Amino acid sequence: xxxxxxxxxxxxxxxxxxxxxxxxxxxxxxxxxxxxxxxxxxxxxxxxxxxxxxxxxxxxxxxxxxxxxxxxxxxxxxxxxxxxxxxxxxxxxxxxxxxxxxxxxxxxxxxxxxxxxxxxxxxxxxxxxxxxxxxxxxxxxxxxxxxxxxxxxxxxxxxxxxxxxxxxxxxxxxxxxxxxxxxxxxxxxxxxxxxxxxxxxxxxxxxxxxxxxxxxxxxxxxxxxxxxxxxxxxxxxxxxxxxxxxxxxxxxxxxxxxxxxxxxxxxxxxxxxxxxxxxxxxxxxxxxxxxxxxxxxxxxxxxxxxxxxxxxxxxxxxxxxxxxxxxxxxxxxxxxxxxxxxxxxxxxxxxxxxxxxxxxxxxxxxxxxxxxxxxxxxxxxxxxxxxxxxxxxxxxxxxxxxxxxxxxxxxxxxxxxxxxxxxxxxxxxxxxxxxxxxxxxxxxxxxxxxxxxxxxxxxxxxxxxxxxxxxxxxxxxxxxxxxxxxxxxxxxxxxxxxxxxxxxxxxxxxxxxxxxxxxxxxxxxxxxxxxxxxxxxxxxxxxxxxxxxxxxxxxxxxxxxxxxxxxxxxxxxxxxxxxxxxxxxxxxxxxxxxxxxxxxxxxxxxxxxxx
Numbered sequence: 001x002x003x004x005x006x007x008x009x010x011x012x013x014x015x016x017x018x019x020x021x022x023x024x025x026x027x028x029x030x031x032x033x034x035x036x037x038x039x040x041x042x043x044x045x046x047x048x049x050x051x052x053x054x055x056x057x058x059x060x061x062x063x064x065x066x067x068x069x070x071x072x073x074x075x076x077x078x079x080x081x082x083x084x085x086x087x088x089x090x091x092x093x094x095x096x097x098x099x100x101x102x103x104x105x106x107x108x109x110x111x112x113x114x115x116x117x118x119x120x121x122x123x124x125x126x127x128x129x130x131x132x133x134x135x136x137x138x139x140x141x142x143x144x145x146x147x148x149x150x151x152x153x154x155x156x157x158x159x160x161x162x163x164x165x166x167x168x169x170x171x172x173x174x175x176x177x178x179x180x181x182x183x184x185x186x187x188x189x190x191x192x193x194x195x196x197x198x199x200x201x202x203x204x205x206x207x208x209x210x211x212x213x214x215x216x217x218x219x220x221x222x223x224x225x226x227x228x229x230x231x232x233x234x235x236x237x238x239x240x241x242x243x244x245x246x247x248x249x250x251x252x253x254x255x256x257x258x259x260x261x262x263x264x265x266x267x268x269x270x271x272x273x274x275x276x277x278x279x280x281x282x283x284x285x286x287x288x289x290x291x292x293x294x295x296x297x298x299x300x301x302x303x304x305x306x307x308x309x310x311x312x313x314x315x316x317x318x319x320x321x322x323x324x325x326x327x328x329x330x331x332x333x334x335x336x337x338x339x340x341x342x343x344x345x346x347x348x349x350x351x352x353x354x355x356x357x358x359x360x361x362x363x364x365x366x367x368x369x370x371x372x373x374x375x376x377x378x379x380x381x382x383x384x385x386x387x388x389x390x391x392x393x394x395x396x397x398x399x400x401x402x403x404x405x406x407x408x409x410x411x412x413x414x415x416x417x418x419x420x421x422x423x424x425x426x427x428x429x430x431x432x433x434x435x436x437x438x439x440x441x442x443x444x445x446x447x448x449x450x451x452x453x454x455x456x457x458x459x460x461x462x463x464x465x466x467x468x469x470x471x472x473x474x475x476x477x478x479x480x481x482x483x484x485x486x487x488x489x490x491x492x493x494x495x496x497x498x499x500x501x502x503x504x505x506x507x508x509x510x511x512x513x514x515x516x517x518x519x520x521x522x523x524x525x526x527x528x529x530x531x532x533x534x535x536x537x538x539x540x541x542x543x544x545x546x547x548x549x550x551x552x553x554x555x556x557x558x559x560x561x562x563x564x565x566x567x568x569x570x571x572x573x574x575x576x577x578x579x580x581x582x583x584x585x586x587x588x589x590x591x592x593x594x595x596x597x598x599x600x601x602x603x604x605x606x607x608x609x610x611x
Contacts, residue, residue: 061298442503
């Protein structure tokens with residue numbers, strides 16, 4: 001039975017379409033496929049409320065029967081009541097409660113959170129690089145988890161408490177009306193006052209809860225930002241400065257939490273007062289009706305039982321309402337961060353595989369959305385298997401070319417062709433599978449060395465991973481790795497962002513990852529910048545083998561590393577100013593020759609970057 005309840009919801013099924021930006025439509029999008037289980041939970045909760053009403057009605061029947069029969073006899077006069085009580089309280093009611101607990105705790109509980117979070121995370125991963133550049137990773141991740149948890153709690157509160165409350169209030173309305181309409185008037189008047197109190201207090205609590213959640217997100221973002229850059233904090237001796245920055249965000253959070261706490265306390269005081277007022281008024285009214293012969297002693301007992309339970313329910317319902325509207329605010333806040341439309345999308349019918357490695361950059365002009373052009377009429381053809389280098393001072397546009405090639409940003413003017421296809425006619429995944437990249441700033445996952453290299457081709461065998469590591473001169477140092485849990489070699493974890501490795505070691509693992517990927521286009525963005533001359537010579541030999549038959553674009557400030565390229569493209573201010581072989585450009589005595597003569601230790605000098 002438990003496996004069937006667990007499978008009631010496919011917790012990792014993708015959602016259709018993009019997430020809407022309003023809470024109601026977003027909830028429908030995020031909960032696609034879960035609605036049968038949710039409606040089942042509502043129905044079972046409704047039965048639970050009805051069971052409580054039957055319990056109260058049974059109490060009234062017993063009291064009235066006892067009053068009418070008087071002392072004497074047991075099984076004879078009360079056989080029907082006793083049989084019904086045994087059947088209801090020992091079988092029917094427990095089965096209803098079991099069904100309610102099973103659906104809530106097994107079908108909904110373990111499934112809703114992963115269902116919503118996986119969908120939100122999948123959509124978030126589809127955002128362009130600029131989306132992540134403009135926000136904290138910690139803030140984005142916290143918003144995602146808050147939305148998933150908030151929507152999960154929202155559904156649970158509504159199916160568990162709200163539906164139960166509706167059943168109890170509606171049933172009480174019906175049962176009290178059966179005793180005397182005057183009781184109904186008292187109950188209705190109390191309910192109106194209760195509803196007005198909720199209408200007054202809940203919007204305040206919702207606003208304050210949203211402000212508190214936002215303040216908490218800033219605290220997390222500040223801490224994550226500090227810890228992500230802990231090496232810089234230590235090197236500049238800014239522990240105190242970062243602590244003060246965190247304290248400032250905590251002071252703001254503390255103020256918002258205090259405001260929320262004050263209103264919350266007043267809210268609970270009001271709920272307790274109104275909750276106590278209902279049974280007092282109802283019981284006294286029923287007693288009055290009994291005194292004038294308009295109600296029975298069983299009616300008094302039933303009224304007392306119903307209104308006492310409603311009094312307890314009002315506190316629970318008030319807290320549930322506070323939770324519901326708080327979570328609505330949390331979800332709405334998260335939606336604003338997580339669900340803007342994707343800046344870069346796949347065209348309908350886009351191909352999933354490139355048809356070769358030839359490249360054509362046609363008259364690219366790109367400004368990053370501003371006025372200053374990072375590329376200005378950049379026009380370049382790279383033949384299949386040709387190896388070119390992009391050279392220029394900082395800001396010349398080299399990295400922009402690579403970013404546009406990989407569709408980290410979309411071109412503003414012109415187009416890029418890969419294998420004869422406009423890259424926008426390829427899916428983003430298909431395009432990026434066709435390009436291996438080794439960047440100057442290498443990124444490592446806090447996973448094993450084996451997993452980090454296998455990221456280049458997840459279906460690669462262990463032997464293929466080992467071979468790629470050998471070719472990148474990484475195999476020897478990987479075998480000496482050991483993490484704090486005693487895992488060694490390829491099983492050792494590399495730490496967050498690869499902090500346990502030197503810069504050269506990180507780049508060698510990145511090279512092994514690219515070698516394993518074996519894509520038709522290879523991009524080397526300062527791929528050997530962190531290596532010493534001896535290791536660079538080893539890797540250069542490996543790269544010579546890896547580059548065979550591939551289209552290569554290399555960016556390097558160490559000009560000696562690109563001297564053997566088929567063609568060197570010299571850039572200034574987003575334009576191509578020279579191109580040719582190393583020897584031809586030196587003979588030309590132009591910009592490249594000036595760079596070559598001014599390089600220090602084989603690097604393009606800072607003086608050139610300033611010119």
